[in-house]
Amino acid sequence: MAKITTIIDIGSNSMRMVVLQKSSRFAFHLINETKSRVKISEGCYENGGNLQEIPMNRAFNSLKSFLNISKSLKAKKVICVATSALRDAPNSKVFLSRVKKDLGLNIKVINGEKEAYYGGVAAVNLLHNNEFVTVDIGGGSTEFCFIKEGKIEKSISLDIGTVRLKELFFDKNNINGAKEYIKKSLEKIFELEIEIPSVVVGIGGSIRAISKAIMKSIDYPLDVLHGFTYEVSKNKKLINLIIESKDSDKLKDLGIKKDRFDTIKEGTFIFNTILEELKTKKVITSGVGVREGVYLCDILRNSNHRFPSNFNVSVRSLLDRFETDGNQSAYYGNNAAKIFEALKPLHNLEDRYKTLLVIASKLHSIGTTLNYYKVNDNTFNFILNGLNYDFLHSSRVIVAHIIKFSKKSLPTRKDMEIYKDLLPSFETMQWLSFMISLNLTINQDFSKPKVQYLLEDELLTIKMPEYSFIVESSLDKLELPKNLEIKLVC
CATH class of the missing domain: 1.10.3210.10 (Hypothetical protein af1432)
Known part of the structure; x- marks a missing residue:
């Protein structure tokens, strides 16, 4: 395993990169984290799912910069995965071929279940909890991974992402349609016939933005997102205020950053509906997700993707x-x-x-x-x-x-x-x-x-x-x- 490894995750809304450095067999620390809101799926859901030229160019140029950072940090290994936008797009090979030819980077397009699994691996190894369901809201889809007694029980992906629903419903002011679409999609979870935990581990930018707003509202003393825990019932009012906000000034007052204004209402609406339908009582915020899951699956490939017992x-x-x-x-x-x-x-x-x-x-x-x-x-x-x-x-x-x-x-x-x-x-x-x-x-x-x-x-x-x-x-x-x-x- 390389001492310094770069993991890139191309999502529908954001492209993210982490560069991690090993210090011993299983231990590592973060030396760089970079995000670019490339919105590669912008306009695709209204055009038969096809990626559009301008978003693809944004993504390509961001990837080029990411690889420059990775090279400067002397990363010996680069793993790049792509999720909903590229796996759904009929013309994704156009982008994949260009990146491979011009940048020398092979992008691995992962299916929804694998994406959910990576989130579960990250959460079960890097959060202190043994029974929960991860909820990872992205631009094109939302992933769920069910963990029981510290083991991954089931993974599933549903097409209820922020960008997807924004283009299909919210831009058309069809809120009721969005609600019914989410509830209909969630029926697939209940068909799994597994026990649904009362604890959700929230992954993704929308959920982290909600947590930051809650931390601000209660004057939380610790400025750390990963592991921040709150009770759903005590924060429903704030969650609804985000959904009902009429302008960016109100969102700013609630603690939402400018780069989240475009999709935070949709993301909060999706998350709130999921919490209601799953009857969630508590949310644990995760600062880790697919990228860390990919990395852990690599370094823990000979130990069933779990750290040794009593290892921190x-x-x-x-x-x-x-x-x-x-x-x-x-x-x-x-x-x-x-x-x-x-x-x-x-x-x-x-x-x-x-x-x-x-x-x-x-x-x-x-x-x-x-x-x-x-x-x-x-x-x-x-x-x-x-x-x-x-x-x-x-x-x-x-x-x-x-x-x-x-x-x-x-x-x-x-x-x-x-x-x-x-x-x-x-x-x-x-x-x-x-x-x-x-x-x-x-x-x-x-x-x-x-x-x-x-x-x-x-x-x-x-x-x-x-x-x-x-x-x-x-x-x-x-x-x-x-x-x-x-x-x-x-």
């Missing part, structure tokens, strides 16, 4: 790029788990917090690559934006706060105010911050001591193999959670 691509990628000593990182992770288990009778926290404590302990020092001073603050900001995949928003915020208050006094309620809706209880955060502080204190000289932790009533005895003045003096300065005492013995 974001954590591994950060450690690959920024950790200074893998042995130290492993020690901090193991020692964090030991401390958590020893203190469990007192803190009574769920095991998921142990996982987050271990991750925070492994990642705590990556901010030193930016600047040694203010390392905790550096890492805090880095983690909020750097744990891109497989993390709930609450999880990344918790990890960031654990690190921020390591080797410091315990956090106060004021310290948690901005992100309080994404954080657990005040007492939980105090325990987690203390445990990472204790972990870092024990290994101050990087000797990786073999330590035993023994809890009796409210006294934690720390047995070290040999005396360390620096550890003893630092332990005396630690702020302890309520009702805990510690004693060092050697």
Whole structure:
């Protein structure tokens, strides 16, 4: 597998490219993302599905620029896929032949089921959830992939894209016709006779635009789309406001960007109808889709398109790029788990917090690559934006706060105010911050001591193999959670 790979996705409305760099066998990170609203399917649905000359030229010129970017970034592999517009167009070979001849690029036209599958692979590997249906609204079609118990159960594609419905119905002011067309198309899902999850993972530009508007409306503290979750019932009013907006000024006020004005009402109408018909309760926003699915199918081709169990691509990628000593990182992770288990009778926290404590302990020092001073603050900001995949928003915020208050006094309620809706209880955060502080204190000289932790009533005895003045003096300065005492013995 190439170290740097370019994935290009030619959709009916937008052409998108990601350039991804591997850092180890399964870990990777994004080094470029480019989008061009070429609207290759513009005018085709009114002309027998045939691609028109001007949109094809836009797409060709954008592809040329994409390949220039890819070459500059030294990508050794380029995979280009095309979806609804090219698979539906009777004259698609004209465009495909020109691209191959003039640009030397082979475009793989994928069917709807494969497109849905790629979205499912991306979501099941890069989002923290095991049961959902992906909904990927494009310009020409919408794809659905059903995931149950972490496995892809079924994939299907329906011809209900934003550009298609705009030309067939909305431009003719036939809203009722559009509604009936969508509902009729959705009957194919119910004919599958599978259980429909109450959770939708939303993929595509229209759905991301809706999520951004919701985030703005509630003053959401974290500026991250991937993994943003909301309840449908609490946001129906805003969704309807987007659909009913009469002009671009109103859309702008709702938080919709200018480049979405042309299809956002159609996209929101489609999504709202799907949510109603599928009786969806919760939506998880996905920042990944077909492109990432294509890439994952390539690097995971020998493992059934799934990461190994307990593997987190974001954590591994950060450690690959920024950790200074893998042995130290492993020690901090193991020692964090030991401390958590020893203190469990007192803190009574769920095991998921142990996982987050271990991750925070492994990642705590990556901010030193930016600047040694203010390392905790550096890492805090880095983690909020750097744990891109497989993390709930609450999880990344918790990890960031654990690190921020390591080797410091315990956090106060004021310290948690901005992100309080994404954080657990005040007492939980105090325990987690203390445990990472204790972990870092024990290994101050990087000797990786073999330590035993023994809890009796409210006294934690720390047995070290040999005396360390620096550890003893630092332990005396630690702020302890309520009702805990510690004693060092050697």
